[in-house]
Amino acid sequence: MTQKAKDQSQKETGGPEVTVMTDAITELQKAGLGSLSWMGTAWLENMSDLSSEVMSFIADRVKEDVKTQHQILHCNDVSRLQKIQADFMQRAIDQYTAETGRLVAMGNTFLKDVQERDAKTGKDD
CATH class of the missing domain: 1.10.287 (Helix Hairpins)
Known part of the structure; x- marks a missing residue:
């Protein structure tokens, strides 16, 4: 993926902060906290x-x-x-x-x- 495509993807998904938060929630769910x-x-x-x-x-x-x-x-x-x-x-x-x-x-x-x-x-x- 080109840098331009990565930048566009981050704009569409809310940027790297959203990805980090989503990954953290996924890890908590895997650890047993489940969906809130x-x-x-x-x-x-x-x-x-x-x-x-x-x-x-x-x-x-x-x-x-x-x-x-x-x-x-x-x-x-x-x-x-x-x-x-x-x-x-x-x-x-x-x-x-x-x-x-x-x-x-x-x-x-x-x-x-x-x-x-x-x-x-x-x-x-």
Whole structure:
């Protein structure tokens, strides 16, 4: 093959980077990872749900931060300030603990969905 033909072929196939990536994926499949298409829409839906949950949690935490700052700015007593800060920390710990539990549960559901899909379709097909 002439250099001009090689250059044209690379332009049509996406260049040497695409070939390297394709070869790497082929080697991973040979190593036993199989096709990842078996993950399908279940993976996409679960990742979307996880992202949505994290964003909602962050929004709620920002609201708590603003609320606490408002309380601190209107506080005239040091003992009240300490109480505001202690309550804020306790709420944060409780909320982060609850959120961790929710994310773990969502992750477990995600894995179960993927395993069920794998059992039905077979990832090595």
